[in-house]
Amino acid sequence: MAEPTKQETEQVFKVLKVQKGNKIAPVFIGTWVYISLSCDSWQLAQLQMMKLGRNTSATEFFTKHSGSSLLTDSDTKKKYSSRVAELYKEELMRRVKKEATT
Secondary structure: OOOHHHHHHHHHHHHHHOHHHHHOOOEEOOEEEEEEOOOOOOOHHHHHHHHHHHHHHHHHHHHHOHHHHHOOOOOOOHHOOOHHHHHHHHHHHHHHHHHHHH
């Protein structure tokens, strides 16, 4: 499968930006990053993780898995390398694989 073009990437972000749960800047795509619309290329799996992950989903996952205190922790290394973050990464990868097979 070919990697997405810059136009396809921009279209994904255009849709994601207007979704209510995506108003907060950091988004988890395997590692936590700040969305940069100026990136020249994104891998298809990264875009799928962005579409499936969303901030609302991450917040719900962290809360469900006893990680709600991490959501407001200013220690980003602690937050993003936590066990809950690793579990969320695994969950996102499962969702991406499931979407690819449907």
